[in-house]
Amino acid sequence: MKENPWIKDFPQLNNHLHYFDSAATSLKPVSVIEQVNYYNQELSSNIHRGMYYESQKATELYEEARESVANFINAQSNEIVFTRGTTASLNLVARSFGVNHLNQGDEILTSELEHHSSLIPWQYVANKTGAKIKYIPLSDQGRIALDAFKATISKATKVVAINHVSNVMGYLTPLKEIIAIAHEYGAVVVVDGAQAIQHIPVDVKSLDADFYAFSGHKMLGPTGIGILYGKDDLLSEMEPIEFGGDMALDVMKTQFSWKESPIKFEAGTMPIASVIGLKAAIEYLKNVGLDNIHQYTKDLYDYLIKKLNELDGIELYNHHSDTFIFTFNLKNVPSHDAISYFSEKHIALRAGQHCAKLIHDFLNINASLRGTIYFYNTYKDVDVLVDTMKEAIDYFKKLGF
Amino acid sequence: MKENPWIKDFPQLNNHLHYFDSAATSLKPVSVIEQVNYYNQELSSNIHRGMYYESQKATELYEEARESVANFINAQSNEIVFTRGTTASLNLVARSFGVNHLNQGDEILTSELEHHSSLIPWQYVANKTGAKIKYIPLSDQGRIALDAFKATISKATKVVAINHVSNVMGYLTPLKEIIAIAHEYGAVVVVDGAQAIQHIPVDVKSLDADFYAFSGHKMLGPTGIGILYGKDDLLSEMEPIEFGGDMALDVMKTQFSWKESPIKFEAGTMPIASVIGLKAAIEYLKNVGLDNIHQYTKDLYDYLIKKLNELDGIELYNHHSDTFIFTFNLKNVPSHDAISYFSEKHIALRAGQHCAKLIHDFLNINASLRGTIYFYNTYKDVDVLVDTMKEAIDYFKKLGF
Amino acid sequence: MNNLDHLYREIIMEHYKNPRNKGLVTNDDYKSNRIKNPSCGDDITIQVLVEDGMVKDVKQEASGCSISVASASVLSEIMIGRSVEEAKKIVDTYINMVTNKEFDESVDLEEAAVFSGVKKFPARIKCASIAWVAFKDSLE
Amino acid sequence: MNNLDHLYREIIMEHYKNPRNKGLVTNDDYKSNRIKNPSCGDDITIQVLVEDGMVKDVKQEASGCSISVASASVLSEIMIGRSVEEAKKIVDTYINMVTNKEFDESVDLEEAAVFSGVKKFPARIKCASIAWVAFKDSLE
């Protein structure tokens, strides 16, 4: 058990917090915080239209961030749209592509594993267009399996809206195979990558994903910035859904035209500081290395699971998480009672449905506790967590739960 | 000419920059920068759903920011929706209220003074619904006058989309009177307040505005955060336009419901750091005092205009700006040639159409140079600006322009 | 006693395990009010029978955490037999207490007073107040 | 010489004031290409007549800043009489030069070489390249 070399980069960890809530939002390394500061303190100017140094520099950093994102997922930079977050990205696809391409009788294929942001925009589209939502049956474990997918897709399927990694189970979807099959049926695949991008290398070209969405704040970046990758030809023919500011090309009294993608989707002043911070986050992730992150977190997760298996009084819902999310309840203890115990001990977990009601229905539970192992967690964190679980089990048992 | 007591609060001013581009985006005081840092370094957690201290605290600050905004414009906090910016706010009104309330034959009244963000969302609505865009004729000066408004509004007018202050001319619209008349005709008034909120006290109740939009980054706050004020009854009956995350109430396989306003409009993880920074910006503005800002900037503006009046070789398009925006060209010099001169001298102005093409058509020019006086500008800044104008006039004349 | 012990008082646990006036009726004379907070798993229905300005009966059905279930039960027990006037006063006092506002200490909250421990747990205030809000709405 | 003097060279001013090959024709044999950049006020149309792999004629109409107007004029003058092959090579070299990329110094840019001063003004690169991009598109 060697020292964790990354902790020192995360100022929030000075607070004696055992942070297991990275699936909700990640901590930010100093380099990201400083880059946000650099914009706020030194540049603080608007982009694209200023000629003085600060504005030029901000524009340059903004566009470099776009290249950096493109490079990170093996896309071209004109395929990268900046948004407010994954939710905004997925809604953009639903509102612009979905509403204009689906019709009565068409089907949207999705899963009960989806985060609400990957599900209800498509319920909206279904409602608006007369298309139907269909669900890929989950395996007993709650996984999306290729067989089930093959059995459900049909000629009517026009869109597959699916997560790359589930935010409750941490399961990795067999995306590459799913996309290949979907394309045989002529369906477009919209991937919610919010829980994948910080854990595994994502190559949109090799996946052949049509759309891929994720959030800066879950990958060490600032809040307020999201990404939508879309294939050039798809983005090019899509209408923007917000109008005004720099996206306009020519404006006349009763009509207007817009610029090319991706600028046409970025209406008004964008979250410039967050975009600039995002670039630093990607650099940090690259420096640490996604493979190192994976190895370290896997070892730590295995250590945790071994301890959990020795524990009576907790119910674990995912014994084999691919990205080291662990979701559980204390037996007989409502998750909102349990969470208060952990919070008092400075352990950051999350209680509730994690914006994923359907998987809770599938598990036949109301709510759950969720934690995530990330690379700034330590063996000590895990020891404290497991010890606290033991205490909590005793505590609630004594109370009569 | 006393010392400007506020400059020391703006780190960017150490860069020997003469910053006249506040209408594009304002500089940020240390207190705002520090508050963003506080979130990023100490809290860095998601809101509304966490129970540990950091998440609670972030939630608290987020909701306090909402109260602070409400208080600043005399609204209730449930009437304040956070968005990505003014552009996003105005598009929300257009997409949710506009598209669902307008019909063939209805009219949308607007002006050639609008920023594109206050205009083209309504062109979209007109296009979608069959409603018509009509323009309030401008006075010779380019102002929206009450008489012209009265002569243009009709029973067919369902929406008046109008700026509070023009971002090119700095003119103050007679908003209170316009809103009263619009309401007599049963029209809803959507105000673009992006250039007003940092200069004049805004009281949405006294104005009786139906919607009022503005941006954090133009009022000393961070990028990436905007505000939409809407009357409670209007927001309550409006549909959200983005779905997912915390805005959902109950989610079933084929349908879902949403929470109450304003939460229903805030889908997914919001720009938490920016919201928290916005609160600090409002506090800073209140501490300085909008009346002090007005007095200081007015004096400085008068000083500038006096000097400009003595200058040959520049064409000023607005001799009486209410918020101290000055828009001009060097005679015979295309604005993009001129701007390079100022940029070389570390003077931040903006060249182009400032996302307001129609007012340039009205002025019968292609483009212009725009500056703004704000309270962190000094008499020295103005002297440098005017001296540089003189040099530039000579320089370009010698070149043969 | 630590913060948690302040929250999980014996009375609360007792009501959690043996909720009073549980089970809904299908009687239209009762005003019924359901509040769900699906993201926590809370689902609370309160039914109130008011006659001649008096709360004649309260029925409740609550699922969720111990605090929300117990507070529905305690509420039902306290309210039966009160005048609407009194009931409203108690609700307001209770809600002020759990939300850490000033409250009228002269109002006797009876067993509901044990929920004061929730003040230290801002995230649980909703759990403690959800049934009371549903009840209050029924009185309007 | 300061940066601005590098930008506003005499040749550029001369072309700005006396643009060559100005005025559009209504001849369908010319390939026409218009690029607008309304936010700067740039509006540039380039017409090209290609015959037997040769650029026979170029007409242009440009409004905007001096750099964009002059670069359209210089372009037109340089290109007339070139083979399409040569013309493409010159365009690529020019665009690489003004965008501060590596470029083939063996290619003679003739008068267009004076636009190298634009490198120091990243925001003006578009002004210097807009006509050239329009021309290039016409050759495709």
Ligand SMILES: Cc1ncc(COP(=O)(O)O)c(C=O)c1O
């Ligand atoms: C009058 C006016 N309206 C709208 C906007 C758009 O604001 P934002 O870019 O913050 O969305 C601006 C600023 O560019 C403006 O000046």
Ligand SMILES: Cc1ncc(COP(=O)(O)O)c(C=O)c1O
């Ligand atoms: C799988 C998944 N999809 C979508 C989202 C929504 O992301 P955001 O809240 O950043 O919009 C999240 C995070 O909450 C998530 O975990």
